[in-house]
Ligand SMILES: *[C@@H]1O[C@H](CO)[C@@H](O)[C@H](O)[C@H]1NC(C)=O
């Protein structure tokens with residue numbers, strides 16, 4: 072509260088905010104919207120710009136402060152806000168602002184060369200940060216009113232806007248605040264809002280056999296998955312140790328299920344995972360391969376709200392991850408996907424017009440040495456962002472029948488073939504998809520043929536207001552993705568954590 076008295080002028084916006092908070096009949100609803108607007112328009116943007124500014128200033132080399140986890144302050148600060156720990160919010164904000172202050176004041180006359188753009192940027196970031204700080208007391212008051220009314224609406228609304236999940240999209244899950252069933256705060260892209268089995272109970276898998284598929288033994292993965300289907304709220308499935316599970320038959324995942332392989336090295340082989348007409352599923356930190364004559368993960372028949380994250384998947388005859396037949400709101404992130412032929416089929420048939428509703432985010436994956444479909448998209452909106460491609464053969468990204476594919480800040484490092492899309496002179500195939508490249512990094516002569524006969528795309532943020540996906544510049548992307556994609560365990564996890 073101390074801050075309140077130091078602010079010379081209460082901005083107009085805040086004035087309205089306070090008025091609405093204290094006197095309007097429909098107090099909570101209005102207050103809610105105000106807080107969210109300010110958080111969204113001011114604090115979040117400010118925090119992001121501060122973070123970017125600090126990164127630029129520090130040249131991404133040194134730590135900002137001892138003991139402060141690098142550049143991961145945003146989820147922390149917003150979570151602390153939601154937990155009403157305002158002093159912590161205040162002190163973290165100050166801590167973030169400090170390095171900017173050093174570079175953006177009037178005393179920038181030192182001999183150290185700092186590019187003009189960085190100075191301007193820092194100044195803007197600092198203004199935003201100060202503004203955010205000045206808004207804080209009023210936001211706190213508003214939040215207290217809402218909280219004391221016991222409605223919990225603010226948290227609900229923030230959740231709706233995805234603001235409680237503001238986090239780096241790759242390393243969030245290893246933060247202490249995302250442990251166990253708190254993991255969903257890290258979900259980004261179209262699967263934002265997924266909770267998996269967080270509302271159910273934990274189930275620990277303790278044995279690797281799959282002997283009796285009809286009547287699976289307690290402690291097996293198959294028993295766990297069946298349990299999730301019966302238990303209220305589903306189940307959050309974890310493993311007590313590393314194991315290789317040889318499935319005798321496909322594993323049919325139920326709604327409200329999380330399979331969370333963190334802390335172990337879990338490998339599933341022989342048969343794949345199937346999601347048919349289910350919703351709210353998280354598959355996290357697993358290796359699935361050698362599944363023979365099927366996809367490793369097959370999402371179909373109207374499944375929705377599915378987050379496939381940190382999966383290593385290779386060597387499948389058909390595809391690695393497929394999403395089809397009316398399935399939607401899927402994010403496939405941080406996976407290491409390498410297969411000699413097919414990778415990711417999003418929409419399987421020109422006739423499946425139901426896939427007009429398909430929305431998939433393909434994010435921070437490493438696609439290595441595959442033939443095609445990374446992804447191939449039909450009908451729907453496929454946001455392909457911040458992935459690293461090394462050596463594709465026939466094509467990397469392709470689409471048909473009015474697919475909308477935004478290739479956004481990816482890195483393409485060619486091997487045998489230079490062209491990213493399935494394009495060649497005199498191309499006569501389906502020209503109805505839109506395939507647009509935005510700020511992709513094309514290395515070593517890679518080329519990108521855009522398909523823009525039907526115009527350009529709007530960003531998913533514009534089209535879907537709750538959409539959020541933190542993107543990092545392509546220049547540092549390859550080192551992050553090669554170190555942090557796929558299953559992280561042991562040394563690999565330590566290497567990822569140490570990667571800026
Ligand atoms: C804060 O939000 C208000 C209202 O939405 C806007 O007018 C103002 O420019 C924002 N300030 C910053 C720094 O984004």
Ligand SMILES: *[C@@H]1O[C@H](CO)[C@@H](O)[C@H](O)[C@H]1NC(C)=O
Pocket residue numbers: 172173174175176177178
């Ligand atoms: C300017 O220099 C002083 C002394 O080096 C430092 O304490 C201060 O943070 C710098 N920045 C501003 C905005 O004064």
Ligand SMILES: *[C@@H]1O[C@H](CO)[C@@H](O)[C@H](O)[C@H]1NC(C)=O
Pocket residue numbers: 096097098099100220222
């Ligand atoms: C809490 O909010 C509801 C909905 O706006 C309102 O009807 C109720 O009177 C409020 N209760 C208190 C104690 O302010």
Ligand SMILES: *[C@@H]1O[C@H](CO)[C@@H](O)[C@H](O)[C@H]1NC(C)=O
Pocket residue numbers: 277278311312
């Ligand atoms: C996991 O559980 C199984 C079955 O109870 C047990 O044999 C094994 O030792 C456990 N592993 C660890 C690391 O505790």
Ligand SMILES: *[C@@H]1O[C@H](CO)[C@@H](O)[C@H](O)[C@H]1NC(C)=O
Pocket residue numbers: 315336337338560561562563
């Ligand atoms: C994980 O388990 C697989 C299968 O046993 C093994 O090949 C791999 O080396 C293990 N990885 C680590 C990091 O222990």
Ligand SMILES: *[C@@H]1O[C@H](CO)[C@@H](O)[C@H](O)[C@H]1NC(C)=O
Pocket residue numbers: 348371372373396397
């Ligand atoms: C799911 O499968 C059922 C049974 O085969 C079918 O009737 C239904 O139309 C399918 N739904 C979708 C969205 O594919």
